[in-house]
Amino acid sequence: MGAPGLSTLLPGAIVLSSLLPGVLIFLVKEESHVLRGVLNMFGAILKLILVGVLIWGVWLGQGFETRITIAPGLDLVLNADALSVLFVTLSTVLWLITTIYAIGYLEHSPNRSRFFGFFSLCVSATVGIALAGNLLTFVIFYEILTLATYPLVAHRGTPDATRGGRIYLAYTMSGGIVLLIGAVWLRALTGPVDFVEGGVLAGMPASAHGQLVAIFALLMLGLGVKAALVPLHGWLPQSMVAPAPVSSLLHAVAVVKAGAFGIVRVVYDVYGVEFAAQLGLLAMLGALASFTIVYGSVMALTQDGLKKRLAYSTVSQVSYIALGTSILGPVATIGGMVHLVHQGIMKITLFFCAGNYAETLGVHRVSQMDGVGRRMPWTTLAFSVGALGMIGIPPIAGFVSKWYLGLGGVEAEQYWVLVVLAASTLLNAGYFLPILYRAWFRPPPPKWPKEHVFPGRFETMGALLWPPVITALLCLVAGILAAAPFSPLEWATLIAQREYGL
């Protein structure tokens, strides 16, 4: 790590590595596919390399911090700790894969410069959220994410898309205002709020505890919108009108995850998990998360639209992260943190596959999926891995998450967690297994709704086929090699150790 200045420049460079190509992409003429592709891939690969350097440094315990003073007392801080590295790595890897997918998916569709420009801004904002070193920086990037995602949701331009975009914006903007009020209040109460492992508020006098509870409620309300906690989840199923790569990114990496990540940050690095438990805040969060898990799964059972079913499944699955956060104890923390990654790779696989079915066969509904396994074996195989992982079948990644969450609940003597997990697993099986049954065991219809035959020897275009296959492999690897160094599980363990000061 020789060069001086690397430790102060790297976090900023990681954000800029997608921001600058994004800005340039807006200026690229619509028909310049090659230039746009080069810019996209250059940003994605450069970011991956920079993140590699970052991981190595944080593993060795080195600190990275980019600090820009906006105004006296208001600093923009990008800081890399173990938790931010987890999220940064997830978003960087999945961004690269999603970019490839999106280039294939949007071939011949209009307004691609606009799309990829906002796509890059969206990832820059996500990485900014991951690296945010204080609450102000987090709020800034959180709002930029809202703004950068709106054009992607509304991208299709159909009345449905416009409506979905408007609903998305109404929810997230309101959430943003509430979050802002909470952040300002906390800033006025305590001074600049830096994220510190173990929390910063435990020393506050008892007279301020009432205010801290109110602030926590405001922050959770603001973050809960993006994390799709019931009853703030209404925008998520509506924004399914977005193109498939956007849905993938929204559900696996960017928006929903940003909300969940914010909850983790506030609980662990602002309040401190023990202090939050002492104020009785964790019980509140746990109840909300459990309800969301069950409610989302029940709603998913009733959906026939494939993407809608996946959307409600996201509502349910993302709350595992909040659930893990709400249980006091390192094992549950590991479960929640590792699910941040596992849910991401599993859900992105499922959305890629849903996009492939829609693009290749015109299949949008579960009831149309009879026999797709025969027509598209690779896609369906990837889908099966993702779905079984969601249910929690070993050795796929999802099993590891559920195992640690359950173990954490037992360790903290909160046995109701097991009930929630069991109910959710049954429901997961209830809405995923019928899909797998249809896909593999029912005979295909004589004619697909809108079949699109691509040249080449594969079932669909290469750029569409490989991303889900790769992410499905990642799901398997993350599950099978969970104990290997630098696996998500190992990294989550590292985070838990640092948060609890073990």
Added chain:
Amino acid sequence: MTEALAGDLIVAAIVAPLLGALLATALPGAARGLGMAAALVTAMAGGGVTAGVFALGPMRIEPGGWGVPLGIALEANGLSAALLGMANLVALGTSVYATSYFGRADKAPHFWPLWLMLWASLNGLFLAADLFNLYVTLELLGLSAAALGALTGSREAVAANLRYLLVGLLGSITYLLGVALIYTGFGALDMAELSQRMAPGPLAASALVLMTAGLALKAALFPLHFWLPPAHANAPAPVSAALSALVVKAAFYLVLVLWTGLFASVVTAAAANLLGLLGAAAVIWGSWRALRAERLKLMAAYSTVAQIGYLFLFFPLLVAMPAGPGRDNLFVALVLMALSHGFAKAGFFLAAGLVQKHAGNDRIAELGGTAQRLPATTFAIALAGSALVGLPPSGGFIGKWLLMQGAVETAQWWWIAVVAAGTGLAAAYVFRVLGQAFGLEPTPIRFVTDARAELPALLLSLVSVGVLGLASGPLWVLLGFDGDAG
């Protein structure tokens, strides 16, 4: 930069546009070239004054060497320099835009002299050091603004701007009455002298009430805003930009100078609360009307009413906050919001004018295709819009953050609700426009189609977002605060 050079720049910032106006009147055929040349010189002088104050601190000159009370004194302090810098950048951008907007059409020979006249009076107002000169520049500003606003010659424009002219006259007369009271009571007009003689009492209080009422009318503070939306919405786009971003701001600047400077000892908490309440009403009402507006420029005009309201929200906080870093922060936040709105609203109106020109009208429901054909213009609207809403990163965001922080610190929670409601409404009206840009119209061919018109709008909007939102620190230095905010 030396003191002498800075002094010359102060004079040049007023004389250059006046000279330009005279020349452009004398040689109407060359009005555009002369006007643009004068604009360049003026903007450099104005920017130079700001840089001078930043480097050297406040300064005061007495041209001609007559000295007060016989001669005229000019003064540039942190506050006036900040507004002067913003005004001159915005005016320069607007001038570049106007060379394309008016071209060599028959309106151009009328536009340039009036426009430079307006600019000269604006610079004069920011630099004037006594109450009477302030009156003179205020009056000139109002006259040239109303004349410019009626430039299109349409029936609505003339009617709206005639009303604007009369309201402006009423406002300045009321202000002048206050000045007269002050002169009879304290025997001075120079602000530096006055501030030493000022004593609280019924006379000072009534003078403040009169002057504030007159200025509130000119600054369009709710409920005295009725004249603004039609006047600003019907003017040609570069004029709308200047009216909304600068002219209204000039009257507000005077209110601020009087309330926090000259009359600081006279001001009571109740009076400040009244201003705050009117500001709150302006925020809600203006934003609501902006949301209901069917035309883009009318929406922008109502948004100005709301944004002026935000500025008045600061008064009760400034009065309640004890002197110290907290109060400094509030004051800077106030200036920051004024600057941010200046850049953003100018960018917004310039962009709106382009949309109107290309689409043939500015009905919000019908501008989808145009917005999609002009990506750079739509971006300008988006950037300016996010600064108006106060989304990060923008000067408006930092301003609102500090405003809300001040409200928490002085335990005046209710203002936070106003800010939150205003922000929500603003987001709704801005995205009502932007939502139109994501329709099924064909893909645009290139990013910039008309550089001379699109770039000023884009750059001004960008300043309100990128510069003021990410590097507002120097403003603390300019205003003379050390800013260890804590």
